[in-house]
Structure formats: C-alpha cells, structure tokens
C-alpha cells in the first residue's frame with residue numbers, strides 16, 4: 098500500500114486528523130475485514146463479526162469515561178446537529194423548560210432547536226464579547242428539565258475547564274474535545290459528540306446517556322428519534338453507520354493502547370502550551386480569547402497587522418502546514434490540535450511563526 102512521502106501537518110478543524118495507523122487499518126478493512134475475504138462495507142451489520150465491532154465500540158466509550166451500566170452508548174447518524182433536536186425531544190417536558198449555556202455558534206444552534214420544541218432559558222451567555230470567554234458564576238435552576246453546555250467551542254476556541262455541579266441532568270456537547278482530557282463523566286446525564294473532530298471520521302455521532310433520565314416527557318415519540326428505541330436495538334435499530342463506527346473503534350483502541358486519557362491529556366497540554374507561548378511571545382500574532390478559557394483543541398489567533406495575513410498564508414505553504422485558516426465567521430487562524438496531531442506538527446508551526454517574524458518584523 099502507498100505510504101505518504103511528504104508529511105503534511107494537518108491542523109484541520111473537522112473532519113480532523115486521524116492516526117496514520119488507523120487509516121492504514123481502515124483501508125485494509127475495506128478490502129478484507131477480519132480475514133473474511135470480504136470488505137467491511139459489504140457484510141451484514143447483523144453478522145457476528147460486525148456485532149463484535151459495535152459491542153466493543155460501545156463498551157470502550159464507557160471504559161474510557163469510567164462509567165458503569167447505568168449508562169448506554171449509541172452510535173447514531175445525523176451528526177451532532179441532530180442531537181440538538183433529539184436532546185430536547187427526549188428530555189424536555191411540555192410545561193417545563195431547559196437551561197442552556199450559550200458559548201458560541203454550536204450552542205446557539207442547540208438553543209434554536211430546543212426552542213422549537215419547548216421552553217428554553219439561556220442562563221448565561223458570552224455573546225456580549227463575541228464568545229471570547231466562558232461565562233462563570235451562573236446558577237443552574239433546580240426546576241429545569243435539564244442543563245445543556247458545550248465543553249469546547251470549536252469556532253471561537255474556548256473550552257470549559259470546570260463543570261458545574263448541576264442540580265438537574267447535565268447534557269454536554271463534547272464534539273470537539275471528547276477524550277482529550279480527563280473529565281468526571283458521572284457528572285453528566287448525557288454526553289454527545291460528532292465523531293469527526295476528535296474520535297473518528299464523519300458519519301456517526303456518539304451518544305452516552307444515563308437511562309434513568311429517559312421516558313419522562315409524556316410525548317408520543319417517533320421511533321428513530323427515541324433514544325430508548327436505539328438502546329433496545331443495541332444501537333442497531335436500523336442499519337448503523339458501519340464504517341464510521343469501525344474507524345471510531347480503531348481510533349479509540351489507538352488511544353487506549355498508547356496510554357489512554359492520562360497519556361493524551363499530557364500530550365495535548367504540551368502541544369497547546371507550546372503554541373500559546375509562541376503566540377504570546379511573537380510580535381506578529383496575538384490570541385483572540387481570554388487566557389484562562391483558551392481551548393487546547395482549537396487555538397485561535399490573528400496577525401497584529403492586517404498586511405501580515407496574506408504573507409503568512411503564503412509563508413506556511415513551504416512548511417506543509419494545512420488547515421489553519423480561521424472559521425469564516427471569525428477570520429484569522431485556527432490551529433486544531435486534536436488527539437491524533439503529533440507534537441512535531443506544533444513544533445513546525447511554531448518554527449514557521451518564528452521565521453516569519455524574523456523575516457517581516459525585524
């Protein structure tokens with residue numbers, strides 16, 4: 098099989114970088130899965146070889162989150178965006194309301210969907226300062242049906258480093274920092290994540306839910322939107338996204354065999370510290386968010402002079418740096434340092450920034 102001759106440093110915000118060995122294994126499974134002489138793409142999801150994949154993919158999430166059988170893990174289609182609707186559909190009662198934290202574009206979309214289904218209170222927001230910080234010192238009302246937050250704001254580059262003790266079920270969109278660091282998963286009643294940022298390829302969304310919070314809305318439920326139906330079907334009520342689930346499993350196995358969450362957390366801290374340190378030191382660049390809320394996954398920065406930007410866009414090409422353009426709503430740069438990104442790629446970006454400063458700012 099062809100291997101890469103020229104290394105590209107892939108800072109893509111999503112779909113994001115995957116480990117090379119995972120891509121290799123995934124490619125092999127497309128041709129010959131489990132020595133069946135059949136592709137994973139052409140066998141039944143009910144075959145025992147695939148049922149094993151789904152079982153392990155569900156189990157490994159609980160293992161990495163260190164939770165027990167009060168939780169169930171599902172892999173669903175429709176992206177994290179479908180969860181913006183499924184969460185209120187499954188948890189919001191007719192006369193009740195849901196409490197939301199508004200920390201960016203994705204949180205706003207979650208709020209919008211919930212508002213279509215029922216009552217929503219935004220209990221804190223950082224919209225006043227263009228989502229450049231994480232609100233603190235808010236109170237979660239004890240009569241809400243649930244509280245929803247976004248652990249990492251992929252577009253603005255802020256991250257929640259502390260989670261409140263919620264008096265009501267806490268729901269979290271962890272799409273862009275799942276398994277990047279240790280969190281106390283038992284604090285959450287429901288965690289969801291589109292796989293394509295930090296745990297696999299596009300095409301499946303992981304949902305981990307504590308069963309006791311379900312079945313309380315009184316709503317007549319459509320089967321495909323009912324978590325209980327998917328739980329009963331062991332995440333195979335309908336044909337699951339077989340290949341994305343498999344590649345997600347390969348990625349989580351990679352994480353586990355390399356040392357798990359504590360290993361990756363150390364590595365992610367190191368990468369982020371190295372890059373932020375350079376942003377703060379370099380006279381050509383500056384960060385865009387409050388220091389204490391800076392994301393370790395999506396590092397957002399801008400040039401100190403507008404004329405630097407087209408020059409830097411050109412400059413990074415010689416370093417084989419890819420995917421650092423900021424989101425179209427924010428501009429500037431965003432370097433995504435997801436789990437699979439090696440430290441070496443950050444070193445190359447830092448070097449590019451240092452050499453750029455020497456050339457243009459001295």
Ligand SMILES: *Cc1c(COP(=O)(O)O)cnc(C)c1O
Pocket residue numbers: 111175176177178179203247249250251270271272273291292294
């Ligand atoms: C990318 C992203 C989403 C949207 O995910 P889709 O799978 O495209 O629906 C939602 N939330 C966060 C935090 C994201 O980063």
